[in-house]
Amino acid sequence: MSEIGNKLNSNAAADNYIIKNVLLETGFIKDATGAFINATETALYNVAVESGKIAKLWTGNAGTTESDIVDAKGFLMLPAFKDMHVHLDKTLYGLPWQAVNTGRRTIYDMIAYEQEIIPELLKTSTKRAEQLIDLMQSYGTTFARTHFNVDPTSGLHSLENLQKALDNLNGRFNAELVAFPQHGVFYTDSAALLKEAAKLDSVRFIGGVDPYGVDRAIKKVLDFTVSLALDNSKGIDIHLHDGGKEGLETVEYLIQKVEENPSLKGNTYISHAFVLGRLDQKTLDRIAESLAAAKIGIVSSIPFAGLVMPVPTLIRHGVQVLAGNDNIQDHWSTFGSGSMLQKANLMAQLYGWSSEYDLSRTLRFATGNVLPLTDQGEHSWPAAGDPAEFVLVNASCSAEAVARIAPVKAFAHKGDINWTMEG
Template identity: 55%
Template structure:
């Protein structure tokens, strides 16, 4: 299992990522890693064993409150991309030594733009003169032709950055607009093909320049027939000037092509809420869209009083319309706890990574989870452990009663090894990810 292995150190070095120092967790891989020329994954002959793996096993209580998360060391056998056995630890076994690091589900970034980034290019801050979405559309029309020339390798570098933070899965929105045509999508598909053994993504075709504002209807129809998963939309009122016309197009395109829906909705106030309610009504009229429809951002939800927030959360839950949030702060704090209370499917994403919309994206979804914990006052052992679901899209090692529910035999081997004693500590301290395994492939 040494020929294609690579350490975290060389993974970062060879992708020009200067993040966290340190050598590979998987000690038996270290020698070969030094000779590796580029980051790549290995499935170790489709079978390997990890020893000294720390797993969460339950909660301890003091005064009826969770005071500590219990863990034990185990031996984990992986074969053909799945977890095939979870055994009592065998410290002397001929196996890869995980050195007592905590095993958690691999992380998922559920709102990002892999096709749009300055990552891999020289630093460039955002100028102050571009204030509105329409300003940004005009700017993109200028810069996209040049950026397309290097978009494949830069998308790959961005994927590698995310992997170094433990993310192996993403939902990526990709521009469909008259300036780039279908090239942004084709280039991203090429980058994902090059990373298919170590990363997976679902794609949203996204009319970043409006559907009617820049005449993108035909391009969207063509893109919908390609290998994509969701139909996107963008601020129907402020960009296209008509909520119903824009949303009817998105909904019908999804129905005609058996796709889901994930719309960008930055609009606040009356137009934002009208769009949310209109989408809920359309989903209820077309039940096939339930569980497949999402609102990205949804900033209008952050401006409601308590009663209206609870009312719309219940409506979203009943229609099974999810919310993908970038966990914004400042004056736009999303009501994520209320959405959870009513059972809304909440997902988190980095959104922009060092691009012309924002330079602050780090690539770490665990950092986003930490931010959420701070915003919503998740300070206890129990609350911090529950908040991990933002990083994993609802996969947790323990249920609310402390029963172990992950990992199980035959689970897909998508996991990270983290330098933390438990998931609560991992969230609170943004603990470093030492190794990522994607479908049984050791990424680093």
């Protein structure tokens, strides 16, 4: 283990400490014409952490002689990463490698397969969830929005086992939970279980999946979901893979329901929303404007096998776009590394965001829209009072971190620093 590894670990439980030699971004550097950003300005800082929060920032050597010092060795500090769509409850991570069986072609094939394997998976799902969280943290992720199955086969055991995993981590990872009727709300009679889950304080969102594709009942499913969310003061996060007129109708009807119930604005999300990637530009612009007005966010795993999501258009219209790994080695997808920085890198490649400025903005998809610099190049993070949620990476700036998927050297959650790689 390296010197920084030892030092970080020795301070892992400290409430108050100082990190010296931290590289922070301070602004953009323009070319001679002043029209193009060609570099990012940085400087070495000291960062004081007290009771899990950033207390102050300063340069120079003054105030860095105390015993509780961590030497960051010039590594770049970035906001900790957030995975905004993942399934921690039914990963195959920790089991022998297996790729997806492409013979299961329909959603009903997958539901039948889950009904077959879930009883066995539940026996070890707590341990494997812990292992998957360890993997995600090694890539700098300290927060996740995770879905857990609610269906007659799982009952509420997926939630119970996932909650055990989170409890076993003793608060070193934060998650918000989404009750997810993977097998349909009515197709497998999951409504009663969803009502039970919705009453739990630990559950933050009511989920859903393809109201048409699974239940063949767009309005019935969305009316039920909206009512359940309102009755229990929850948010909504709907998986939507349906395309065509049914997919579009689902988006439009959810917008209508949110506009009728303003308390859901800013608290409603559509995950995937693949239909948006197949709309003509005029229709897409109309829907994007409506999504922004209703404050409905889009959460994407950034698919690209024949479908590129219109993320630039959504952002241009003011739609909140979040990203997640979704499947990390499970029976739905062969891919998913657990790295949010890799997701940001993939987006930069897909959308041609190759300039210093664009790459720096792309970091937002790894951090849940927290950036060190504003669009105008003003320092915005970290600041006194911010939660001490950060990563130290081997990069000179955000743009390089995204372009090269910079190695994560350490991460901090609630101020507690953990070493991940040799410095």
